[in-house]
Amino acid sequence: MNDILPIILAILAALVVIGGLIPVFMKTRRNITKYPGTRDANDPVEPVRSAGGTLLEDRPAVTPERKSTDAVDLEDLETAEVPDDAAGLEVIAVETPLPVAGRLTRLRERLVRSNNILGKGLLALLSSDNIDENVWDEVEETLLLADLGTEPTMQLVDALRERVKVLGTRTPEQVKALLREELIKLVDPTMDRSLRTERHADTPSVMMVVGVNGVGKTTTVGKLARVLVAEDKDVLLGAADTFRAAAAEQLATWGQRVGVPTVKSDVDGADPASVAYEAVKAGIDQEVDVVMIDTAGRLQNKVGLMDELGKVKRVIEKLAEVDEVLLVLDATTGQNGLNQARVFSEVVNITGIVLTKLDGTAKGGIVVAIQKSLGVPVKLIGLGEGADDLAPFEVESFVDALLN
Template sequence: MNDILPILLPILAALVVLGALIPVLMKTRKNITNYPGKRDANDPVVPGAGGGTLLEDRPAPVRERVSPDDANVTADVEGLETVEVPDDVAGLETVPVETPLPVAGRLIRLRERLVKSNNILGKGLLALLSADKIDENVWDEVEETLLLADLGTEPTLQLVDALRERVKVLGTRSPEQVKALLREELVKLVDPTMDRSLRVERHADKPAVVLVVGVNGVGKTTTVGKLARVLVAEDKDVLLGAADTFRAAAAEQLATWGQRVGVPTVKSDVDGADPASVAYEAVKAGIDQEVDVVMIDTAGRLQNKTGLMDELGKVKRVIEKLAEVDEVLLVLDATTGQNGLNQARVFAEVVNITGIVLTKLDGTAKGGIVVAIQKSLGVPVKLIGLGEGADDLAPFDAENFVDAILN
């Protein structure tokens, strides 16, 4: 017995300690499970809790479906699923409301980033055109520099011809003269006369509707969230529609963006729900709630998938049963070059694109893509994104863009 005691005593002591720790561990686990901000599904919703402006803060939107007997009902509307809009449209977790930066502050910061990422083009051109003697070899290098910057063949030839003529007239050139003429010709190409304003003014009895389209991976949902911040900073009342029902967690991602600035999101809790139904309900809720702008995020359409592109057309047609689509913004990744142009052309065949949003214009992007896209589609670049930050989206300005390249 005396031989066993030394072995039993440590075991008994360990059991006593473990017994004392179990209640503490259970309490800790309970605290982790019920972290601050988590709400049980059966708990009452507190309007605006944690920052999200909930739909139930306003008069409840009408849930009736359009009658099949209505003479205005088309096959598109008749085929819609009924999408239940959750009372707590922003989700279970609470997210603190943030105050977006004013537009002026974003423009200054984005211009600084643009200078760092795109001035290789400007400095290269200035160095070539400032040479004592400009011969055919120099012009070949100018042309190559522009093509490598994704300017496109036609705009490149147009710019080189204009520069040749002006350099010949100038004769002797100072660095200041070279920079001035290069700036003038680049500004002409980027075209400051294009209307780059966003059509986001509320109509007399309906909100402005913005449809955001683009392929997977270009930052489309993030762009919708960032644009919501821009509009909130301009004191607009915004509602988001999560019509990207195919990508896992896309609706939750959009709702979180909305919560950050107190913007409600209409979404379906059913995976793979009909995107047109969600878009329809979002616009309907926007009309009922008298908001200023409704923005619809769509699934990342693959341009070679005919069925998906047809569905995008259906989304737009269904929305137009309730309200006019004021803006169709195509989001493109600036680093994709000519592939981005091909995407743009296909989308233009399905929906009437009114503006381009260029994301990832920092890093490896080439500034010339702005010109190439506008020349190809005749559609202006309206917004640019230059980073991962929440406020790294700003209106595009032709002269500021060229100045950033040349400085």
């Protein structure tokens, strides 16, 4: 009996230990099953993966202070590759963008519904039996209210006066035909509206997207990335908007949606020129077709911020030519958008305009005003909040939408 007692006590002790471990084991198993990738608060934090794996580590590119010199310290700005099966990462399904042709058809239909007051007003006035000076005054007023601008308005009115005088008696069809012809001339189909997205021999095509606060630059970059992916372009995004909270994450999400990598810094206030430089460097190393750089919004009357934008462009050009500088303008801002365009063009040599929210205004004349003032074409238009609501600007389609 004395020999059996120690064995019994040992068995009981073992059962007690096992009983204590069972709840811990079950809790751990539940965590692994229900929350794959969860980690303890004391575990090291892994960097967040951008789509495609390119990212900037969670360190500032330089000190958060904005600098006025062109010197860029890249020692603390690195790219890294994270395995696709890294634990704890939110998986965003890659979307298939609509073909460009289908997108254009849908946007034309939306423009017809939402932005045709200018054309219909002119058609009604010019179809009058007796076009006297009062009618011409109304034509002029309609054009000015549509943000066409003074010089283009006078040009169009003079052309219409001459054409109407020659025609004499006019049918509605004739009025529509002559108005269409003159509007197309005014919008200018001779301007080169193509995007320079062809890769060079040793470097990608580089595109900067600029504009004031709140016009939708980051969204435009994401939507344009979809357009380029639909054209079978290999794209990389650079999140050089380092001063707006969550801007880099917003751009990275757009990148994930269309399956393109994003170079970013997870530290607010990092030097935007450094981020842009590193994005272009990554684009060269990975031999992509296009690198798109999203920049922070800035007011056109803030000299320091505008100078900083010029610095970003100069730093990029140490690695590659900047092929496109697209200015994003909100069509609803009217003539104020024209003032913005003038200032930005002086700083970074704008090559094209992206006109957003064109469905939210009947003032389609801003297209003409901007082009006449700057000699810069409207290359893209946005007509809604959807991911595919951005398409190349086509002169005849735009005019036809105004007149239908």
